[in-house]
Each structure stands twice: as structure tokens, then as C-alpha cells.
Amino acid sequence: MQKSRFLPRGRKDRTMVLVDIRETKSVKAADIFLQVRPGKDFELLTILRAMIKDQPISDAEVAETGVSIEALQDLVARMKAAKFGAMFFGMGLSMTRGKHMNSAALLTLAAEMNAFTKFVAMPMRGHGNVTGADVIMRWQTGYPFGISFNRGYPRYNPGEFSTVDVLVRGDTDCVFVIGADPGATMPQPAIDHLARVPTIVLDPHVTHTSRLAKVHITTAPAGISAPGTAYRMDEIPLPLRPALKSSYPTDEEVTRRIKEAIQAKPDWMVEGPQRLETQV
Amino acid sequence: MLRITGGSVYDPANSINGEVRDLYIADGKFVDKESCDSGRVIDATGMIIFPGGVDVHTHVAGGSINFARAMTPEDHRRTQAFIRTKTRRSGLGGMAPTTFATGYLYAGMGYTTVNEAAVPVLSARHTHEELSDIPIVDKSSLVLMANNEIFLDLLEEGETERAKQVIAWYLWAAKAYGIKAVNPGGVAAWKYGDNASQLTEPVSGYKNVTPGNIVAQLAQIIDELGIPHPIHLHCNNLGAPGNVSTTLETMKHLEGRRAHFAHLQYHAYGGDDWGTMRSASVELAEYFNAHPNMTTDAGAVLFGDTVTITADGPWQHLLYKLTGRKWGNLDVENETGCGIVPYTYKPSNLVNAVQWATGLELLLLIDDPWRVFMSTDHPNGACFWRYPEILQLLMSADFRKECMACLPANIKNRITLPEIDREYTLYELATIISAGPARALGLKQKGNLGVGADADVVIYNRNVNIAEMFGHPRYVIKSGEIVIEEGDIRETPDGREYIIKPSFDPGTDDFLQPLFEDRYCMSFENYPVEMERIENPHLQDCKPQQ
Ligand SMILES: [Zn+2]
Numbered sequence: 001m002q003k004s005r006f007l008p009r010g011r012k013d014r015t016m017v018l019v020d021i022r023e024t025k026s027v028k029a030a031d032i033f034l035q036v037r038p039g040k041d042f043e044l045l046t047i048l049r050a051m052i053k054d055q056p057i058s059d060a061e062v063a064e065t066g067v068s069i070e071a072l073q074d075l076v077a078r079m080k081a082a083k084f085g086a087m088f089f090g091m092g093l094s095m096t097r098g099k100h101m102n103s104a105a106l107l108t109l110a111a112e113m114n115a116f117t118k119f120v121a122m123p124m125r126g127h128g129n130v131t132g133a134d135v136i137m138r139w140q141t142g143y144p145f146g147i148s149f150n151r152g153y154p155r156y157n158p159g160e161f162s163t164v165d166v167l168v169r170g171d172t173d174c175v176f177v178i179g180a181d182p183g184a185t186m187p188q189p190a191i192d193h194l195a196r197v198p199t200i201v202l203d204p205h206v207t208h209t210s211r212l213a214k215v216h217i218t219t220a221p222a223g224i225s226a227p228g229t230a231y232r233m234d235e236i237p238l239p240l241r242p243a244l245k246s247s248y249p250t251d252e253e254v255t256r257r258i259k260e261a262i263q264a265k266p267d268w269m270v271e272g273p274q275r276l277e278t279q280v
Numbered sequence: 281m282l283r284i285t286g287g288s289v290y291d292p293a294n295s296i297n298g299e300v301r302d303l304y305i306a307d308g309k310f311v312d313k314e315s316c317d318s319g320r321v322i323d324a325t326g327m328i329i330f331p332g333g334v335d336v337h338t339h340v341a342g343g344s345i346n347f348a349r350a351m352t353p354e355d356h357r358r359t360q361a362f363i364r365t366k367t368r369r370s371g372l373g374g375m376a377p378t379t380f381a382t383g384y385l386y387a388g389m390g391y392t393t394v395n396e397a398a399v400p401v402l403s404a405r406h407t408h409e410e411l412s413d414i415p416i417v418d419k420s421s422l423v424l425m426a427n428n429e430i431f432l433d434l435l436e437e438g439e440t441e442r443a444k445q446v447i448a449w450y451l452w453a454a455k456a457y458g459i460k461a462v463n464p465g466g467v468a469a470w471k472y473g474d475n476a477s478q479l480t481e482p483v484s485g486y487k488n489v490t491p492g493n494i495v496a497q498l499a500q501i502i503d504e505l506g507i508p509h510p511i512h513l514h515c516n517n518l519g520a521p522g523n524v525s526t527t528l529e530t531m532k533h534l535e536g537r538r539a540h541f542a543h544l545q546y547h548a549y550g551g552d553d554w555g556t557m558r559s560a561s562v563e564l565a566e567y568f569n570a571h572p573n574m575t576t577d578a579g580a581v582l583f584g585d586t587v588t589i590t591a592d593g594p595w596q597h598l599l600y601k602l603t604g605r606k607w608g609n610l611d612v613e614n615e616t617g618c619g620i621v622p623y624t625y626k627p628s629n630l631v632n633a634v635q636w637a638t639g640l641e642l643l644l645l646i647d648d649p650w651r652v653f654m655s656t657d658h659p660n661g662a663c664f665w666r667y668p669e670i671l672q673l674l675m676s677a678d679f680r681k682e683c684m685a686c687l688p689a690n691i692k693n694r695i696t697l698p699e700i701d702r703e704y705t706l707y708e709l710a711t712i713i714s715a716g717p718a719r720a721l722g723l724k725q726k727g728n729l730g731v732g733a734d735a736d737v738v739i740y741n742r743n744v745n746i747a748e749m750f751g752h753p754r755y756v757i758k759s760g761e762i763v764i765e766e767g768d769i770r771e772t773p774d775g776r777e778y779i780i781k782p783s784f785d786p787g788t789d790d791f792l793q794p795l796f797e798d799r800y801c802m803s804f805e806n807y808p809v810e811m812e813r814i815e816n817p818h819l820q821d822c823k824p825q826q
Contacts, residue, residue, distance in 0.1 A: 002801060004614075005429075005485065084471065111607055114597055118473040120609060138349045139341070139379045139410045142356040142372045153361035153370040154378075156353055229405065235343055235610075237405040238806055239813075267366055 006083065015078060019044070020092065034075070037066035039097040045105035049112060051076045080116045090124040125233050128179055129222070132231035167193045175199040178251055179222075183208035202251050217254055220246035228252070281306045281316045282760055287324030287739060290706050291331060292650075292715040293728040297707045303329070305735040308759035312731055324739050327754060330710045331727045332392030332736030333667075336717035337512070337542050337577045338658040340382050341396050341410035341421075343403045344589045344618040347608050348376040348659070351620055352587055368772055369415075375587045375622075375659050383415035383772065385665045387763050390738035390753045393718070393726050396421040397460055397512065397542065398591050400612040401428075402800075404454035405809045411777055412815035416763050418734075420721065420778040422512050423454040424591055426461030426494050427468040429614035430795055435489050435497055442791070444501045448784035449792065451507070453808035455779045457721075457820070458509035459502055460542075462591040463516050464494035467617045475594040477517050479529050491516050492533050499537040505782040506823045508722025510538035510575070518543075518595050521551040524560035528567055536573060540720055543579020543657035544568075545639035551694075557631055558694035559638040565645035575720045576646070577655035580639030580670050582662035583625045583632065590660065593617035614799050625662075630694075633687045635661075637695035640673055640680065644702045649711035650719065667713070668750035674704040675746050722820070723778065735760040777814050780822040 007013035018030035021038045036044050044065040050057050051072060062069045079085055087110055093102045106121055113119035125131050134144040141147050141154035146162040148155045159165055163182065166172055167190035174197055183191055184207065191212070199213040204221040220226040225246030229237050282305040289301040304316035339345050349356075352375055359374030362381050371381030386394060394414075399407045399421045411419045425431060425447060434443040451459065465476035465483030474484045479492040499511040515530045517523040527547040531539075541547070550560035568574060590596060593609060596619020600607035608620035625632040639661065646652040654671075658664035673680050677700070684698060692698075704712075718727025725734045737757045743749035756764035763771045796804045811817065 002799075004799065083473075111600070114473070115601075118471065120611065135346060135406070136409075138346050139413060140369070140371070142349050142374075142376075142378045143353060144350055149364070149370065151361075152363040154356075154372060156356070229409070231406075232802075235346075235406070236403055236802065237409070238802060239405065239810070263366070 015082070017075060017078070032071075032075070034067050034071055037064070040065045041093055041096065041102045042098040042105050045102065045109055047072065048076065049105070049109050052080065052109075052113060052116065079113060079119070082117055082119075085110075085113060085117065085119040087119070087121040088124050089121065094123070122234060129230045131233055131235060132229065132237075133179075135231050135235055164190055170196075173197055176202075177209050177213070178202045178255070181207040181209050183210075183212055202254055204248070218248050219251045219254055220248045222251065226250040226252075281319030282735075282757070282762075283316060283319065283321045284324050284329065284737070284739065284757075285321060287327045287329040289329045289729060290710040291329075291729040292707060292711040293331070293719070293733075294730045296729070301329075303729060303735075303737065305757070305760040308735055308761075310729060310731050310733050310735050322739065322755060326742060328706065328740040328742060328749075329729070330390065330738045330740070331714040331718075331729050331733075332738055332756070332758065333386075333390050333654075333713045334393040334395075334717040334721065334723070334727050335386070335391055335655065335658075335664065336395050336540070336653050336720055337397045337579075337655045338394050338664055339396065339398060339589055339660075340377075340394060340414060340658070340664075341379065341419075342399055342407035343610060343612075344398065344591070344620065345376055345659075346406075346410065347610060347618070348587045348589045348620045349378070351606055351608050352376060352622060355585070355587070355622075368769060373665065375585060375663055376589075377663075377665075379410050379413035380415060380772075383417055383775070384769055387416040387756050387758065388753075388767075388769070389665060389668060389751055390740075390756050390764075391417060391664075391713075392734075392736035392756070392758045393418045393420075393721075393723065395419070395457070395717075395721060398462065398618075399423050399454060399456060399460075400591075400616045400618075401450050401454040401807070402612050402615050402802075404456065405813060408455060408777070408809060408814055412774070414775065415772040416758055416775055418726075418736075418775040418778065418818075420457035420723075421454075422458045422460035422509070423451055423456035424462060424616040425450065425459050426464035426498060427466070427591075427616050429468065429799060430792070432465070432468060432483070432486065432489050432494070435493065436486050438488070440497060440501075443497065444504060445785045445788045446792065447498070447501050448505055448782040449788040452781050452784070455777075455809045455811070455814055455817070457778050457780055458507055458512055459498060460512045460514070460591075461495060461498055462514040462616065463518065463595070464491040464498075465489065466491070466516055467591055467593055468614075470593040470597075470617055471611060477520075477526070479516065479526060479533065492530070495530060496533050496537075499534055499539055503537060504824060507780060507782060508820060508822065509720065510540050512540045512542055514542045514590070514592065515547045518546045518590070518592050519549075519599075521549050521553050521557035523547055523549050524564055527564060531567060531571065531574065534573070535571065539574050541574060541576040543655060543660070544576040544642050544652075545579040545581060545635060545661065546657070548638050548642060549634070554631055557634055559634055559641055559696060561638050561641035561645055562696055565642060568651075569645075569647055572648075572651070575651045575653070575716070576642070577653040577657075577717070578639050578643050578670075579655055579657040580643065580661050581625050581632065581635040582656065582666050582669055583627050583636060584662065584666075585622070585624045586659045586662055587620065587622045588660045589618065589620045591616050591618050593619045595619070596621050599623065613801065627686045628688060630688050630691060633691050634694055637684075637687075637691070637697040640670075641696050641700065643670075643674055643712070644700045645696070649704075649708040650716045652712060653717040653720065654713045665751075668747040671704075671709055671713075671750045672746040674709070677701050677703050774816055776816045776818040778818050778820050779814065780820050782822045783824060 001011040110121035143156035146158035210216040223240040364370035369380040371378035469484040551557040714727040739755040
């Protein structure tokens with residue numbers, strides 16, 4: 001692990017605390033493991049928020065979380081004594097009971113810890129270039145995901161316009177999948193819809209989704225035989241340099257050619273210039 | 281080819297003050313009459329002609345504004361939506377406009393060049409990707425240097441010659457146009473929850489490095505490398521009551537050297553705390569007027585909603601504590617940082633009212649329009665598309681009086697604005713929004729309607745309503761192409777990106793690589809932005825001083 005002026009011994013100068021509902025493989029890498037009772041993340045985070053500010057908490061509340069008061073007191077002392085604290089969280093927090101409320105509690109805890117020492121929090125992203133998609137959607141549309149363009153401009157409503165919701169409702173008559181395998185992870189009604197409508201998949205491999213798609217275009221794998229940019233979890237862009245050549249086209253090339261073919265067709269949007277209105 | 285006839289031309293770069301002149305355009309440049317014998321003619325009789333606007337300090341692309349977009353979906357929903365057509369991409373305006381909309385909105389008010397003022401080298405690739413998605417306008421960017429660990433270490437060891445090579449290397453690695461210094465030493469200290477508030481006190485973790493010598497050394501290096509734009513400086517203690525003493529001291533550290541002071545409004549306060557805060561624009565402007573080595577941009581504030589974004593992480597944490605609103609923080613490894621907090625400036629709030637007055641006072645009390653430029657430090661003081669409101673305030677003392685009636689009664693003795701009668705002329709306005717910032721950036725082909733310059737020009741209908749006149753030009757022409765006509769977006773060409781290549785010792789790579797591998801978490805080869813990543817690059821001269 002990276003050594004630095006302030007942490008000259010690298011990993012030895014760092015303390016890693018793992019919080020999970022069960023002993024995972026990561027436990028071996030951690031200095032401290034806290035086993036929280038399933039569905040009690042929000043409660044645990046709220047108790048920590050109270051403890052850092054020396055607010056009263058009851059034994060019963062602590063007992064409910066499955067973590068002992070001694071362990072929590074030790075954790076709070078370590079957090080306050082740290083020079084720089086970082087909290088990473090993933091879907092185990094954001095997709096279980098409480099969902100976005102859990103994420104909000106964790107982010108608030110990180111913000112509040114800055115009254116004592118430097119603290120940050122960062123979501124752990126999924127595999128592939130999820131962060132890159134999120135970053136680009138934000139600069140082009142203002143929103144990271146869950147965007148509808150059906151009025152000709154970007155609108156955002158997770159839960160309504162997110163891919164899974166659109167598919168489950170059966171709101172699309174065509175699906176274009178790139179760099180993802182929803183057929184492996186989405187709920188059955190969404191998968192049924194993928195199979196029902198023309199689904200087009202761009203992927204270097206055969207996937208669950210490509211098997212139920214009407215069209216599968218094999219593309220060159222990014223980073224192996226296609227160049228590009230991938231955004232790291234902390235939104236730092238890294239160049240992808242292909243080591244091999246591929247006889248398959250890149251995702252970018254296929255998408256561009258499909259776009260050109262669509263552009264050659266009559267447009268469904270009303271044509272004409274747009275006035276620059278007074279901004280509010 | 282294009283001819284523009286009969287308009288009153290305001291071209292400060294060529295000392296033309298409202299005279300009726302014809303302009304001739306061919307191949308994107310102004311040419312003489314003989315070289316333009318066909319093509320469209322715009323009859324501009326009775327209209328006003330300015331060179332295209334140049335924004336010397338704005339935040340339109342990169343990790344921080346993109347974080348701000350993510351944090352403010354509630355604002356996107358209430359703002360103007362740009363609807364997709366075959367030639368135009370969709371997008372949203374508002375506090376942190378999307379990239380395509382940014383180009384449409386800037387061009388829509390007659391701006392044709394923008395300078396993105398804060399780019400970490402580590403994420404410069406991202407900034408360039410966003411800049412290439414901003415249509416119409418030409419762009420340049422400044423790279424953040426005053427908190428870079430490798431640079432600060434070299435200063436600590438007194439290795440100034442090596443530091444110069446390293447700065448030049450970083451600048452080229454980022455494919456940037458100049459150097460920005462934000463809260464020198466303070467952002468580095470913020471990694472450990474500290475700040476740097478005294479110019480002569482060592483920065484946390486160092487014995488010899490002080491904010492004062494970071495600033496002086498950077499300015500010296502920039503001059504020696506011959507970088508066209510001087511050090512672009514965000515002083516220590518931004519926003520704090522009484523910070524005028526820090527600002528004046530910083531100016532004294534830079535005596536005899538070129539320097540651009542960013543968003544001066546945020547560095548021009550007297551008083552001891554929030555309760556006694558007052559404008560110190562008079563003493564600051566007095567010193568500034570007497571020292572021709574400096575330029576500045578206003579960083580003016582307008583009342584209303586916005587989102588504040590700055591590399592000044594410790595200040596943003598304070599602002600979060602003051603407001604209790606959303607707070608985003610990004611630490612960019614050992615280079616810099618960034619904080620984001622949505623903010624509402626209210627006329628009833630005494631501090632905000634002082635800030636509003638201070639920005640206008642600086643614009644009015646600094647007597648040389650070639651040295652003070654229009655800016656709101658977008659989106660910090662207000663969004664860039666509100667510039668026309670500020671132009672109206674500058675041109676009309678009566679309008680200022682009207683606005684001052686809404687300020688709290690106890691603001692008397694804290695501001696000077698009521699005593700200032702100055703009203704800007706159109707010639708002075710053309711200087712502060714175009715000719716001046718172009719000259720400060722070292723972009724001779726911009727802010728200039730002379731033969732050989734880029735044909736970026738704005739044509740306004742005369743209108744007693746100044747804000748409306750400047751907010752809705754009749755025509756905007758970029759590189760000889762009509763992009764806005766009667767308020768409609770006609771064309772959306774791609775703009776250029778200005779970059780420079782300062783010369784540096786070819787051994788700098790070998791010097792940096794081991795340091796880099798020790799401190800960074802990406803590989804050395806992946807760090808510099810490749811030239812082919814820049815869309816429409818345009819290399820400007822950078823010649824070292826003898
Ligand atoms: Zn700024």
C-alpha cells in the first residue's frame with residue numbers, strides 16, 4: 001500500500017475497520033471487524049452520530065445493532081484520533097432496508113466528523129466503467145442516471161426513469177444495451193421485457209442478455225483491444241491503451257454508425273431554431 | 281465572407297470609440313475591404329458593435345463543476361431546457377449548466393472565449409473532455425499548482441530552478457494555458473484539516489514554505505518561462521472578514537511582477553468578524569490603482585441562488601457550517617482539493633449585502649478598465665448568464681440607488697457605493713468584458729476588431745434597458761460565422777482550445793518518475809494528457825524571458 005510522508009510505513013500506519021452483516025473474505029485484510037445485525041445499518045450510523053457528539057444513547061438501542069458499546073466507543077475514539085478518515089460504502093448499505101436513508105446517514109456522519117478531524121466518504125462503484133458513464137451523463141445532461149429524453153431534453157426521476165423501472169413497466173419498444181448484462185441481474189419482469197422487444201446488445205462476449213437479444217454485435221473489448229477512457233471510482237480518468245488488435249469494431253464505432261443511420265431518417269422532433277429565453 | 285456596415289464600433293484595442301466603421305470578414309478573420317468582395321452584408325446602421333466577450337475567470341468544465349451538477353438536481357428542473365434538434369444537443373441551463381447549454385448561453389450573450397480557471401493536473405483529461413463538449417466558444421484552462429506536494433517539497437529544499445522545470449512539465453502534462461494558485465499552502469494543509477492564513481507562517485508539514493514564498497516563487501517562475509498569462513491568484517483567507525490585510529500583503533509580495541488577482545471582491549473585506557464585516561474596497565483600490573503590474577477580475581455577487589465551487593476546501597467546510605446546506609468535498613491526492621456548497625445571496629443578509637456592494641465598488645473605484653474585468657467567479661458570486669445585470673448596475677448610478685434601497689439600514693458606514701457617481705461608458709464596458717481580459721490572457725487575436733484578429737463580434741440593438749440589450753444581442757458572430765441571430769441559435773460550431781508548451785529540461789521526466797511512483801496512485805505514463813485528446817488544439821507562443 002502507498003507510503004507517504006505522513007504514513008511512512010504504508011499499510012502499518014493505517015487502520016482498517018470493516019462493518020458487515022457476516023464474516024466476508026475482506027475480514028482478513030481488516031484490523032477490526034464489526035458485525036452489524038442485518039437491516040440495522042441506519043440505527044448503527046445514527047448511534048455513531050450521537051456518540052461523536054457525546055449525546056445520550058440507551059443500552060437497548062445499542063444492543064439492537066448487534067455491536068457492543070465497548071466496540072463502538074473504541075471506534076469513535078479511533079475515528080476522532082485519525083488524521084484522515086475515509087469511509088467506503090456499497091450496495092450492502094444503499095440497497096438494503098433503509099436504502100438512500102442509510103447512504104444519507106453515512107454521508108452526514110462523514111460531514112459531521114469534520115468538526116473533529118478530516119473525514120470523507122465515497123461510494124464503491126460496480127465493475128466496468130460505471131463511474132465514467134455517470135460522469136459523462138452529468139456533464140451532458142446534469143443528471144447521473146435515470147434520465148428520460150422523451151421530451152427532447154433531459155429529465156430525471158430515479159424510480160421512474162431508471163432502466164429497471166422502465167423495463168419492468170414495459171415502457172420501451174426497443175432496448176440498446178452496451179457494456180452491461182441486465183439479463184443476469186434484473187428482476188424477471190424486466191428480463192421478460194428484454195426478450196419481448198427488439199433488444200440490441202454490444203458486447204465482446206456472449207452474455208445472459210445477448211442470448212435473449214434479437215441482435216448481438218460483437219465488439220472489441222475496451223482496454224484490451226479498444227482505446228478509450230475509464231473513470232476510476234474517485235472520478236479520476238485513466239486512458240485505456242489497447243495491447244492487442246481486434247478484428248471487431250469498437251463500441252464507439254458501432255454506436256456512431258447506428259447514430260448516422262438514424263440521423264438519415266426523418267426526425268420526429270419539431271425542427272427550427274430555439275430562442276434563448278431569459279434564465280431564472 | 282461577411283460585411284458589417286454602418287454600426288457604431290467600440291474597439292478599445294484599436295482606440296475606436298463608437299465611430300461608424302465597416303467590418304470585413306473572410307476565413308474567420310477580419311480583413312481589409314479589398315479582401316472581402318462578396319457574401320452576406322449585415323446592415324448594422326444604428327446598432328452597437330463590440331468584440332466578442334472574453335471571460336478571464338469561470339468554472340465551466342471538470343470534476344468540480346460536474347460534482348456541483350450532481351448535487352443540484354432541484355435546480356435543473358426549474359431552469360431553461362434546451363431541446364434537441366438535428367444540429368443542437370439538448371441540455372439544461374441554471375446554476376451549473378450542462379456543457380452544451382454552457383456554449384449556447386455564453387454565445388447567447390455575446391461571449392466567444394472562456395477561461396476555465398481551476399484544473400487539477402490529475403483530472404485534466406476529464407476537463408478537456410468536457411471542454412470539447414462546450415460548443416461555439418474558444419477555451420483555455422489554468423492548472424492548479426500552489427498546493428502541489430512535489431512543487432512545495434522543491435521549494436522547501438530551495439530547489440527553485442528544478443521547481444521551474446517541474447512547473448513547465450506539469451503545465452504541458454495538463455495541456456493547459458496558464459497557472460492558477462488557490463489559497464497557497466492552505467489546500468495542502470486542509471488534507472490534515474488545517475488552513476494557511478498567515479503569509480509568512482510555514483505551511484503545515486513544512487519548515488520554510490510559506491504562502492508568501494509560494495506566491496512569489498510561482499510568479500517568478502511564470503515570468504521566467506514566459507507564460508502569456510501571469511500568475512492567476514486566489515489569495516489566502518477568501519471570504520473572511522478583515523482579509524484585506526492578507527490581500528494587500530500578498531500584493532506587496534508581488535511588487536514588480538505581473539499578477540492577476542482572481543475574484544477580488546472575496547478578498548476585500550474589513551472588520552474583525554461577521555458582525556463588523558465591511559467593504560475595504562477603497563483602500564484596496566487605492567493600492568491597486570498605484571501598482572500597474574496587476575490585473576484583477578471582480579468576482580461580483582448578485583442576489584439569488586447559486587452553487588459555490590472552489591479548490592479552497594477549508595473555506596467550503598466553513599461555508600457548510602455557516603449555512604447547514606449540502607456540502608461536497610473532493611481531495612485530489614497530493615495536488616489540490618475542492619468543495620461545493622449551494623448558496624443563496626440575500627439582500628436582507630448584511631454580509632451578502634456588503635459582498636454585493638464590494639464587487640460593484642471595486643469595478644467602479646479601480647480607474648483603469650484595462651486592469652479590472654467582468655466576472656462573478658461563475659458560479660460562485662452568480663451565474664455567468666447574469667453578467668448583463670451587472671453591466672446595467674455599472675452604467676446607471678440611478679439603478680444602483682434603486683437597488684440599494686432594498687439593503688438593510690445598518691449597512692451605512694460599511695459600504696462606499698452610495699457615494700460613487702461613476703457610470704461606465706460603452707467604451708469602458710467593451711474594455712472590461714473583452715479587450716482587457718483578452719490582453720491579460722495574452723490572446724492578441726481576441727477582444728480586437730482589427731485586421732488579422734479572429735472575427736468574433738457582437739452586434740446589439742440600441743436599448744435603454746441595458747440588461748436586456750447585453751442579454752439579447754441582435755447578432756453574435758464567431759470566427760466569421762453567425763451563431764446567434766435575433767435571439768435564435770443558428771449554428772453550433774466547435775471552438776478551439778488554447779494551450780502552451782513552455783520549454784523544460786528533457787531530464788525532468790527522469791527526475792519526476794520516481795517521485796511520482798512514490799506519491800501518486802496511477803502510473804507515470806498514464807498521467808500526461810496526450811495531444812490527440814485535445815479537440816481543435818491551438819498552440820500559443822510561450823517564449824522564455826532572457
Ligand atoms: Zn474561481
